[in-house]
Amino acid sequence: xxxxPRRGYLGKGVVVxxxxxxxxxxxxxxxRLWKEEIKxxxxxxxKSKNEIEKAKLKKxxxxxxxxxxxxxxxxxxxxxxxxxxxDQGLDIKPHRDRWNALDAQGHDVEYQxxxxxHPLRLVFVCAMWLTGFDVPSLSTVYLDKPMKDHTLMQTIxxxxxxxxxxxxxxxKENGEIIDYYNVFRNMKQALASYALGGSGTADETSxxxxxxxxxxxxxxxxxxxxxxxxxxxxHDIDLASLSREDDIxxxxxxFDDYADILLTRDEWHKEFVVYENTISALYxxxxxEILSSPRILVAVFQYxxxxxxxxxxxxxxxxxxxKIAELLDESVVSNNESFKTKEYxxxxxx
Numbered sequence: 001x002x003x004x005p006r007r008g009y010l011g012k013g014v015v016v017x018x019x020x021x022x023x024x025x026x027x028x029x030x031x032r033l034w035k036e037e038i039k040x041x042x043x044x045x046x047k048s049k050n051e052i053e054k055a056k057l058k059k060x061x062x063x064x065x066x067x068x069x070x071x072x073x074x075x076x077x078x079x080x081x082x083x084x085x086x087d088q089g090l091d092i093k094p095h096r097d098r099w100n101a102l103d104a105q106g107h108d109v110e111y112q113x114x115x116x117x118h119p120l121r122l123v124f125v126c127a128m129w130l131t132g133f134d135v136p137s138l139s140t141v142y143l144d145k146p147m148k149d150h151t152l153m154q155t156i157x158x159x160x161x162x163x164x165x166x167x168x169x170x171x172k173e174n175g176e177i178i179d180y181y182n183v184f185r186n187m188k189q190a191l192a193s194y195a196l197g198g199s200g201t202a203d204e205t206s207x208x209x210x211x212x213x214x215x216x217x218x219x220x221x222x223x224x225x226x227x228x229x230x231x232x233x234x235h236d237i238d239l240a241s242l243s244r245e246d247d248i249x250x251x252x253x254x255f256d257d258y259a260d261i262l263l264t265r266d267e268w269h270k271e272f273v274v275y276e277n278t279i280s281a282l283y284x285x286x287x288x289e290i291l292s293s294p295r296i297l298v299a300v301f302q303y304x305x306x307x308x309x310x311x312x313x314x315x316x317x318x319x320x321x322x323k324i325a326e327l328l329d330e331s332v333v334s335n336n337e338s339f340k341t342k343e344y345x346x347x348x349x350x
Contacts, residue, residue, distance in 0.1 A: 001030075001033050001034060001036075001037040002037075002288060003178070003288055004067075004122065004140070005060045005063045005064050005067075006060065006287055006288035006291065007139070007140060007176070007287050007288060008170055008283070008284025008285050008286070008287040009139050009167060009170050009171070009172045009173070009284060009285075010063065010121075010139075010167050010168065010170075011116070011121075011137045011138055011139030011140065011163070011165075011167065011172060012113060012116075012120075012121050012122070012123075012135055012137050012138040012139065012140075013121060013122045013123075013138070013139070013140040013141070013142065014122075014123055014124075014125055014129065014138065014140070014141050014142065014158065015027075015030075015122065015123070015124045015125070015142045015144070016125055016126065016130065016141065016142065016143050016144060016145045016147075016155065017124060017125070017126050017144055017145055018126065018144065018145045018146070019126050020073045020074075020085075020126055021085065021088050021090060022126065022144075023071055023073055023124045023125060023126045024071055024073075024085065024090045024092065024095060024124070025088075025090060026124050026144070027069065027071050027095070027124040028090070030069065030122075030124075031069070034064065034067075037064065038061065038064050038065065041057050041060060041061045041064070042061065044057055045057045045058060045061065066119045067119055067121045067122060068112075068118075068119045068120040068121065068122075069120070069121070069122045069123065069124070070095070070098055070099075070109050070113075070120060070123050070124070071095040071098075071099075071123070071124045071125075072099070072109065072113075072123045072124065072125045072128050072129055073095075073125065073126055073127070073128060074127070074128060075092075075095075075096045075099055075100075077096065077100075081096075109123075113135060114134075114135050116136070116137035116163070116165040116167075117165075126145065129158075130151065130154060130155045130158065131150075131151065131154040131155070132154075133158070134161060135158070135161065136161040136162060136163035136164075136165070136172075137163050137165050137167075137172070138158055138159055138161065138175070139159055139163075139172055139174075139175050139176060140159060140175070140176045140177075140178065141155060141156070141158055141159045141175070141176070141177050141178070142178045142180065143155070143177060143178065143179050143180060143181055143183050144180040144181050145181060145183075146181055146183065147181075147183055148183075152183065156175075156177060158175075159175025159176060159177060160174070160175040161175075170284050171281070173281050173284070173285050174285050176214070214286070214289065217282060217285050217286050218286055218289075218290070220282055221279065221282040221283060221286055221290075221295065222295075224275070224278045224279045224282055225279055225295060225297050225298070225301075227275065228272075228275035228276070228278075228279055228301060229297070231271060231272065231275055232258075232272070235261055235262070235268060236261065237258045237261055237262070237304075239258075239297065239300050239301065239304065240297070242254065242300055243296050243297050243300055252307075255303060255304055255307045256307060258304055258307075259304065259307045259308045259311055262304075262308055263308065263311060263312070269308065272304075272305070272308070273305065273308075275301070276301045276302065276304075276305040279298055279301050280298065280301070280302060283295065283298045
């Protein structure tokens with residue numbers, strides 16, 4: 001319940017189970033825990049006195065309340081099928097009815113899941129939609145089924161489709177595979193056979209590997225931040241020192257001065273934008289794991305970018321305040337007094 005609504009790019013998701021019974025059982029379990037988490041969020045929002053935290057939690061709550069789910073398996077439409085599921089303590093009828101139904105616009109489940117703006121965001125499958133089914137906005141696959149060879153490769157690629165659909169100002173930069181079954185041990189062989197030219201072996205250190213451990217994204221993010229800091233220092237912009245201040249955003253005149261420097265030359269401005277875009281994209285790709293070890297400098301880069309953009313009329317500074325407020329992680333808000341609620345309280349939309 002924690003991962004899905006806290007990802008960077010909130011695209012579609014697929015839960016892959018070992019069989020039909022498990023797919024339905026997993027759906028039922030997620031429904032129960034989903035409702036519990038919504039109740040928990042409501043309680044935290046009511047108790048919180050921190051406007052930033054409340055705004056972040058309300059955003060997650062809205063996403064969870066809007067999200068629709070469905071079971072996608074091959075249905076037999078028979079009484080025998082109903083009995084087999086009933087023997088497992090499961091009710092297949094609602095899922096079968098949903099599969100056969102059309103919405104008010106005449107669209108079926110398949111159309112709804114392919115439509116990036118439709119709230120049907122999470123489906124539970126065992127075999128269907130794993131091969132030959134293209135959903136560009138699909139960004140997350142939860143694997144809880146033994147898979148190998150061609151089927152595994154096809155499943156992996158479901159999450160790697162290029163997608164131009166933007167969600168909450170965030171673009172899709174990558175797909176994510178959550179492996180609950182240790183399928184990754186088979187993935188290396190599948191990659192060797194199907195992605196690396198059929199040599200039969202896969203070098204785990206090879207830069208050509210199309211699938212990487214997520215921890216490597218953290219390394220790339222830290223490296224991008226370091227490069228961004230180095231670029232800024234070369235132009236007498238010391239963002240690192242700002243991050244060590246008691247209240248990073250209290251002295252806004254310093255950000256104004258730094259924005260003036262970047263706008264002195266067009267190439268400086270453009271180069272800074274490249275660094276900030278890279279940092280922000282990697283930060284989003286690292287969610288939600290990054291939330292437990294936040295990078296404060298990401299907010300500093302984003303705020304300076306916002307000040308620069310506001311100078312040239314590309315963005316309203318109040319929208320920058322809102323974006324920064326939403327970026328601040330709950331752990332930072334709760335435990336790090338470098339971020340003052342009063343700086344953002346007026347700009348947070350609830």
